[in-house]
Every structure is written in C-alpha cells, then in structure tokens.
Amino acid sequence: MKSTLLIFTAAALSSAMCATAAERYSLWPRRPAEIEQARQLIKERRPDEAVRLLLPLVGLEGIAGREARQLVGAVNAPVYLSLRHPAAAVYTVRRGDHLTKVASSLHCPYELLMLLNGIVDPSAIHVGQRLVYVPMQQRVEINLPRREITVWNGEMLVSSYNITGAEETLLSGMAEQDAAVTQRDGYVDGSKVPAWSPLMICSDRRLTLSNGIIIAADSKAAGLTLCMAQTDLNELALLVTVGTPVHIVKRAADIPEASQGQAWRRGTMPGQCNEPNCVTLLKKSSFARVHLVE
Secondary structure (H helix, E strand, C coil): HHHHHHHHHHHHHHHHHHHHHHHHHCCCCCCCCCHHHHHHHHCCCCHHHHHHHHHHHHHHHHHHHHHHHHHHHHHHHHHHHCCCCCEEEEECCCCCCCCCHHHHHHCCCCCHHHHHHHHCHHHHHHCCCEEEEECCEEEEEECCCCCEEEEECCCCEEEEEEEEEEEEHHHCCCCCCCEEEEEEEEEEEEEEEEECCCCHHHHHEEEECCCEEEECCCCCCCCCCEEEHHHHHHHHHHHHCCCEEEEEEEHHHHHHHHHHCCCEEECCCCCCCCCEEEEEEEEEECCCCCCCCC
C-alpha cells in the first residue's frame, strides 16, 4: 500500500514539474514557423521562395532575427559572388590594361575577377579578352549591440556574419559613426601578400577601416580589432572594395543583451579572440551557414 502511494505521489510530482517547466518554456519567444519552412524550401532548392518568406523577419532582434539573417545570407551571398549576380556584366580588355587596374575601375575585387574568369596568371590577359565582372556596390553595417556584421545592397540583405570578439575599448567607447574600407590585405602563412599577387586568391583576409578599426580573425593586429571567423572574413572581403561605406551602430540601450541569448566573458575560445584585452562572445545558440551544394 505504501509503495503504491509512493508511486502515485512521485507521478503527481513529476507531472507538476513538467507542467511548471512547460509554463516557463512558454515564456520564451516562440521560434517563427517561417524559419523552419524556409529551411525546407532551401533543401528543396527553392531559395528565392525561402528569401521572400524570411525578409519580414530579418529586422527582428534576438535569436529568431539572427537566424533569419544568416539564412538569407546563405542564399544571397553565393549569388552575389557568382555569374548570377544581378549586375554581372562583361568588360573587354584594352591596350595598356592590367588586372589590378581593371578590377579597380570596375569596383570588382581583384581576386573575385580571377575567380569569375578562371584566371591563374593575371599577367596573361590580352587585348580583346572578355572578362565577366560584378561591381560590388554594397554597404556594410557593423552592429555592436547585436555583435553582427551585415552586408546590404540597397535594402536587400546580402550576407550576415557573427562578431566573435572585440576589444573592450571599442565596445565601450565607440560612438555611432560612418567609415569606409581603406585596405583589403591578404596573408599567406602569416606573411602579407602584394595586392597584385595571384596568391591573393587563396590568402586569409584582413580589412582596415578609415576610423582605424581592423576586422581580423584574431586580435594580434595593432589597433582596435573586431574578430570574426576567418572563413566568414574571407567571404566578406570578396563582397567589398576599397571605399565601401561602413556604418557602425552603437545603441546598446536599445537592445537588451538578455534578449540576444548571449553572455560575455574574458578568456579564450578556439578560433576566436584570445588576447587578455579582448572580450569573447559566447552564444547559447549558434547557426551554421547553410551549404546549398550537396
């Protein structure tokens, strides 16, 4: 009799605990159904429909908005770095042209021009050769409260990247401001690669802004450094040219950190900022970029 009573008591307590947990869980923002629908559309190779479904969500704060932006970026970035770019055009090489000059005049990154045209030796281009190029006329937004870098073409989101770490002085002292990309450097095995070198196509990238901020994969660069994953930074570098406008958002009061599902600490994380003066971002949830190629 006692054992039966104990079993019923345990079952009642378990049921009550589950109900309480369910009630507490219901207080968290619900994940929009459109996100899962968009993921399914991407799997079905219907990316345009997925983007249309996600566009109303890209302005949301918190995890749902971040996931929507990353999914849209996973669809749009490959298009903007390919012959499917909406503004893709053809340039005919003239006497006196060299690839760096052509890339600069067309506002197309040097290494992207090589990739689009299968060029291995930049010095081998010849008069009359037709080069496909895509002009990079995007703008970049660095949103410090969100710890996120986004690339925009007008009002269309092109791509979204996580900021994995930043110096405390940058986070606390930087005011909202406008800047521009002034340098697009490449490094191979720690050595800087000349801008005209064929090695630029396989180099690890680093960006410098007009206000002194450096966007790098680690915090070893001198100056104010924003850190992001190297693979993300390499893609970002292909989407910008020298002169690309950058807007820095600093409105921490507008976006409570608790709503972002994020926590900050000093310390070390693999692949992220690991210097003593660098704050590292830990996220309760992370969303990997979607790879459309199976």
